[in-house]
Amino acid sequence: MFQIQNYASFIAAILVFQLIPGPGTIAILNATARNGLGAGFGAVLGTLLGDFVFMLAAVAGLAAVMNTHPLLFAGLQWFGAAYLCWMGIRLLRAKLDARHETAEPARSGWVYFRQGFAVSLTNPKVILFFVAFFPLFLRPDSPPSTLAAMMAHVTGLCLLYQTVLVLAGNALAKKLRALPFARQWATRLAGIALVGFGLKLACSSR
DSSP states (O other): OTTOTTHHHHHHHHHHHHHSOOHHHHHHHHHHHHHHHHHHHHHHHHHHHHHHHHHHHHHHTHHHHHHHOHHHHHHHHHHHHHHHHHHHHHHHHOOOOGGGOOOOOOOOHHHHHHHHHHHHHTOTHHHHHHHHHGGGGOOTTOOHHHHHHHHHHHHHHHHHHHHHHHHHHHHHHHHHTTSTTHHHHHHHHHHHHHHHHHHHHHHHTO
16 A cells, blocks of 8 residues: 555554654653643644654655764764753752642643654654664655655654543543642653653763
């Protein structure tokens, strides 16, 4: 279908990779927990745009350029690791008092869109994933329209999964607000997860 080889396996692989939590998942859940559906969907659109940029770059052959200039790739890795750690540390240092819980300051979805975009765009390994993933389902004589169809599938399935993630995260956040220390622990766990992803990226770039 759409001249994609092993179409069922292609769809299954996208869904499996979506189920593996990463920095984008944490950013989406954190935005949803803090400011509801609008913030969550803002983060979703940001991460999708970041991934789409990397898909375009992969198709355009940017990965080959980055392999030719390893210092550029290493610099992007370290920048991405530092950004994730910085976001995590901010969450860990956030002053939250469960005994005097106050409403989360209202922020527009645009704020979380930019955060989601930055988180996605500072993970340069995404481009290598697409470079390694797409050829598995292509024939040497595949037309450009096949790549376009693959990109559309990845974006559409990611949007579907992340929409479910936002709706489920919002419902869970409403329940957690009624529990003592729930927001505090959720924020700390999100911070630890982001720092962990940053350190993992830093270690793998050495």
